[in-house]
Amino acid sequence: MPVGRLRWLCIAAGWVIAALIVWLSLTPSPPQIDVEQGDKLGHFAAYGALTYWFCLLYTRRASRIAYAVLWIAMGIGLEFIQGQLGYRTYEVFDMFANTLGVLIGWALALVFRIDLPGTPGGTR
Helix, strand or coil: CCHHHHHHHHHHHHHHHHHHHHHHHHCCCCCCCCCCCHHHHHHHHHHHHHHHHHHHHCCCHHHHHHHHHHHHHHHHHHHHHHHHHCCCCCCHHHHHHHHHHHHHHHHHHHHCCCCCCCCCCCCC
């Protein structure tokens, strides 16, 4: 598979993850994690994985900052939308879990660096 096509597929997969997070945030019956504060763990893991994935795809600091700001804003915005829906609840601690996930995802990308084909510094 050509490197350009593989990179495009990796980017598309990232946006599918982002769309899945939006859907899970707005659906009336999201899956439940059967542990205390499991929903916070889900928020943390989802935003951490999303940020880690995009940090692997975009290695420049400016790009990573832009995506981190985007994901944090998305997490905050979705909480406000949930508060207006009537069947979901607005929770400040979900915003914290989302933001912490973004920060940890970025940190993990610095520690566990994987060179994806087609990324700057990656295999070409």
